[in-house]
Amino acid sequence: MKKKKKSRGHHLHVQRKRRSRLQLSDLATNVLSSIVSRLSLRDAIRTSVLSRQWKHLWCDHPNLRFHLYMLERRRRRGSAPVTEHDLIALVNRVLQQHSDTGVDLLKVSCALHNEHAHHIDRWVKFAIASKTKAYLSTLGWPAGRPERYSFPCHLFGASNDDGSYLRCLQLSSVSLNLPAQGFNGFPNLTKLTMLDVKITDQHLECLLSKCSLLEFLGIACCTTLTTLRAICPLNRLKHLKVQDCRSVKNIEMNCGLITLKYSGPMVPLQFATTSSLRNVRINLFHINSTLRIFRRLSMISDNIAALDYITTGFPSTLQHLETLKFIYLRHLRLELNIFGGRKTDALDYAYLLDCAPSLEKLELHMCMQQCGHVPYREEHGELRSLPWHPHTHLKSVHITGFFGHKDQVELALHILRCSTMLEAMKIDCRVTIMPEDNHSLIYKTREYLDGYLVATAFVQAADQNNVVEVLGARKVFFTATDGSERFYFVS
Incomplete structure (x- = not known):
């Protein structure tokens, strides 16, 4: 008897069935x-x-990240809250079972202090033994501010290999004291970040001298520092960020930076060279002032003396810099928080167009407090104008907090006049920035409407290329009972 020939569809069905039996566990280890x-x-x-x-x-x-959230998700409703002791137990248990090889990152985020030193020391030893590339210790401080944990720098001196694999080190709320001898440092460290670290000027200088490959240095809220100095060459250091170190009186680095971000009081800045400096962000504030003048800034900030610091003080601290120029700057965001007395003249900031000849996008955000609201009218006098030359790269301008004050109008007209390639200028009467310490500040609708009317009458009217758009208020037309068309403003 002849056997029936199996169809091609049958073979395809068998092949699919065989493929479906392949399990994930069949893969190599x-x-x-x-x-x-x-x-x-x-x-x-x-x-x-x-x-x-x-x-x-x-x-x-390879990535060992520990934080209380890992345990919070397992906590049942009504059970006792998760504590630092629970996280310590988890870290110890995981590190004990880990193979101790191929660790790229070890990060512990928890409020720990010197009482837990024997546990944290063990974790540091694990990082050294496992040749961890990044150690991030965001310990923080619990309530009551007990004694800080002292980071065990002495553990990085037993042999030449200790710390040689570390590429990134982040320390937070710890005390850092270098041993008198036997400290090999971190020869391959490329990124160092210290937040609220208690360290002396001398120990920081010694630490930096043993980080010859450092590319990024970030220091924030380190109140014990008075001088940030690196006399030894840091040829690879290209990015420096110093924030809220209020005791620092001087910064002197033997390096050539690309990026400088500084937030704090006015201090001398000295670098070996500034030929590569492309991105500068400075946030100035007074130490003794109860009002924090600035919230955030993308390049340059403003107070009564800040413009002088930008145009004369800051350049004078940079060796071999004759003229302040940001040749490579393409995008500038400037926040002007002007407080009381109107001693700051907005027109002075026209200088920034000369500083940044390649600027393509300019954001100018203003916040005026207790300055007196006086929108410009023709009887207030003729508008000033400054000497100018064409700026051939600026294409986009965005101004907010425009109340129509005379110096605001003059600055807007100067930018409009200079920018030969301008494609869009948005003038918004509304305030988009607020100081940290004055969240209750509320501007009146009248100030927004005055800004809208002044911007329309003087800036938009001078626009010959139809690039100016005024925002923050608008006309609403309606028909009156007598049949005439009228309008009113809404913001």
Whole structure:
């Protein structure tokens, strides 16, 4: 009897059936380990319950991040809150089971202090033994401000390999004291960040001298520092960020920066060279002032003396710099928080167009407090004009907080006159920035409407290329009872 020939469709069905039997567990162990390494640490540990094959796959996880949130999600409603002791137990348990190899990052985020030093020391030793590339310690301080944890720099001196694998180091709310001898430093460290770290000027200088490959240095809220100095050459240091170190009186670095971000009082800035400096962000405030003048800034800030600091004081601190020019600057965001007395003249900031000849986008956000609201009228006198030359790169301008004061009008007209390639200028009467310490400040609708009327009458009227758009208020037309068309303003 002749057998029936199986159809091609039957073979395809068998092939699909065979393919469906392929399981994830059939993959090689190294492939599975690679898959697990892409999960979060919490999810990677959970895979250990799947089977014996999966039980230890997570032990090679390269990114060890610990924070209380990992335990909060497991806490049942009504149970006791998660504490730092629970997180300490978790960290110790995980590190004990880890294979101790291939660790890229070890990060612990928890409010710990010197009482837990024996646990944290053990974690640092694990980072050294596992050749961790990034150690991030965001410890913070619990209530009551107990004694700070003293970071064990002495552990990085037992051999030449200690710390040599570390590329990134972030320390927060710790005390850092270098040993008198035997400290090898971090020869391959490229990024160092210190937040609220208690360290002396001498120890910081010594630390930097042992980080020859450093590319980024960030220091914030380190109140014990009075001088930030690096006499030894830091040829690879290109990015420096110093924020709210209110005791610092001088910054002297033997490097050539590309990016400088500084927030604090006016201090001398000295660098070996400024030929590569392209991105400067300065946020100036007075130490003894109860009002914090600025909230944030993208390049340059303003108070009564800040413009002088930009045009004369800041350049004078930079060796070999004769003229302040931001040749490579394309986008500038400037926040002017003008407080009381109207001693600041907005027209002075026309100088910034000369500073940045390649500027393409300018954002000018103003916030005026207790300045007296006097919108410009023709009887207030003729508008001033400054000497100017064409700016051939500026294409976009955005001004906010425009109340129609005379110097605001003069600045807007100067920008409009100089910018030969301008494609769009938006003038918004509404305030988009607020100081941190005055959230209750509310501007009246009248100020917005006056700004709208002045911007329309003097700036938009001078626009010959139809690029000016005035925002923040608008005309609403209606028909009166007598049949005539009238309008009113809404903001």
